[in-house]
Amino acid sequence: MTALPLPQEFTETVRRLDRPVPRYTSYPPVPVWSREFGEAEYRLALADLGRAGPEPVGVYVHLPFCAVRCLYCGCNATVTHRAERVDRYLDRLEEEVGRVAAAIGRRLPVVSLHLGGGTPNYLSDPQLERLGELLCAHFELGPDTEASVEADPRQASWTQVQTLQQLGFRRISFGVQDVDPGVQRAIGRLQSLDLVRESVGMARAAGFESVNLDLMYGLPRQTPETFERSIREVLALEPDRVACFGYAHVPWMQPHQKAIDEAELPGAEARLALFQLAVRRFGEAGYAWIGLDHFARPDDPLAVAQREGRLHRDFMGYTTRVTSTLLAFGASGIGEVQGRFVQSESKVPDWEAAVAQGRLPVIRGHVLSDDDQRRRAAILRLMCDLRLPLAERDGPLAGAMEGLLSWESEGLVAVEGDHVAVTPYGRFFLRNLCAAFDAYLDGGASTMRLSRGV
Ligand code: SF4
Known part of the structure; x- marks a missing residue:
């Protein structure tokens, strides 16, 4: 598909449609889920799942820790510099995984495993190994499991990517966002291009089959010129997939975003022009535009699935793996058990306290009609x-x-x-x-x- 400059009549459409709408990674979206769906309802759903037989499931683990807070961050992230803080979280995670597995009552095969955050690769190598072991203790993970991990290039190391590869991870996504130093200063995320290049090289050398890079448009101080360079540098790294997300400025929900100067944010038309630029450049480079905001090499499973009408989308974004159940672990985890949505306590201390009390840390859910x-x-x-x-x-x-x-x-x-x-x-x-x-x-x-x- 070719991206064209927006004709004049679309300018009015842009203004009219620049209003809050969900990203639709779930329907209904999380804000309308109810607190009346709690632990008892989740336990019933898990028991039904166990009775249904050896249903393949997806697994998501939220690892919220980061070394610094980026100003644009919209994730559920916690800054810490204490390894024992992460160890304590893993203690609770071990309890939560064991409790969910017991409620299911059988070992289930896992078709997809995703570590998200936060910064999953902020964990040390022994902590990553411990996480792998605690999941394997309760679920069937093997060569058929599509295991992916989100990673920060500033935390990557050679031993780390080797550890992840040995644990079975085959897909890795590095956050780039923008390579321009001025934009990086404005968003509080300084990382050199050399660092990204080195991380991508290490992941490939360690045997990762798919290296994905994340870009972000709509950031402060971004111009078509700066973004053009970011796109060019990302293309030079020959990623298998690229996600190009729009920055969501919601300081009433993410107070740290107040440090971003709103006068430096591009307006709706400028944002659209930046995304159009990405569509055009990735298209010219031979990438397929996937759904809303992803790009993939034409032989990538996502591109093939889109061509064949098999593309799917879940809480984590576009995927080729379709399951009726996604078990989510960790603070703020969002999952689904056969038509029943469930979300865990968002704040790490609340989630830890709930698990330590012997509960499943459900805060809200929704039964789909x-x-x-x-x-x-x-x-x-x-x-x-x-x-x-x-x-x-x-x-x-x-x-x-x-x-x-x-x-x-x-x-x-x-x-x-x-x-x-x-x-x-x-x-x-x-x-x-x-x-x-x-x-x-x-x-x-x-x-x-x-x-x-x-
Ligand atoms: S590394 Fe990612 S999760 Fe952590 S603060 Fe930055 S944007 Fe948020």
Whole structure:
């Protein structure tokens, strides 16, 4: 798909659509989940899962620790310089994993394992080995498990990538964000290009099959010129995948973001121009544009899955592995057990206290209704396939389909045969188009936690 300069008439659309909308990594989104779903409901879901047989599951582990707090950070992160702080967290993690496994009542095969954070590679090599052992004690992890890890180049070392590789990790994502020194100062994340280059080289030498790099647009002091250079340097490292996320400025939720000078942030049109630049440059370099904000080499499993209509999206983003259950461990972990969403206590001390008291640290959840499932499936197909069958107009989603088709006059969707398809321009507003299917988006309190759609 070719990215074109935005014509004048889209400027008005950009202004109108620059409002808070979810990222739709889940539907319904987390802010509308209920505190009435608690530990008892989660235990029931886990017992049902165990009775269902040897269901393959995904596993996510949240490791919240970082050496410094980046000003743009939107993650659940905790700064510490004490190794025993991490050890204590691993003690609780061991208890939580054991308790969940006992509630399931059988060892389940794991198709995907993801370590996210925070900075998972802030753990020492022995701590990473301990984490691997505690997971293997309760779940079937093997060569068929797609194991991936998020990593900070500033924490990477040769022994560390070897340790991760020996533990079975085959995919690694390094955070780059932007290589420009001025932008790096403005976001409080200084890392040289040499450091990134060295980390990528070490990961490849250690045997990682896939090296991914993360970029971010919409950061303070970013200009088309600085971002062009960041894209060029990232391309020179020949990553297998690139994620290009939009910066979400939500200082009312992430108070450390108040240190970012809002006068230096690009506006909605400038943000869109930066992302368009990424789409154009990665496209010219032969990468496939995946869904909303990812790029992948044409032979990468994500690109193949998108071509074959098998692309999937879960809490962690785009994936080829489809499971009905994702078990999440650690503070703020978000998971799903066969149509039941669950989130753990967000703050590390609260999560640790709950686990130490012998509880499963559930803070909220949601049981998907039939209507939720239908809307979720439609949003998923739009996010992955960029089209929906027109026949949906004759079913329970008729109203939502009318909402989607109302964007036809603005050139964001078009009827193609028996489908409604997102146009090249509409793709830049994909989250807004998905919002047509969101029965919970009321513009009320829940939207306070969302980032802008453009
Ligand atoms: S390294 Fe990542 S998780 Fe940690 S503070 Fe920076 S952006 Fe947040």
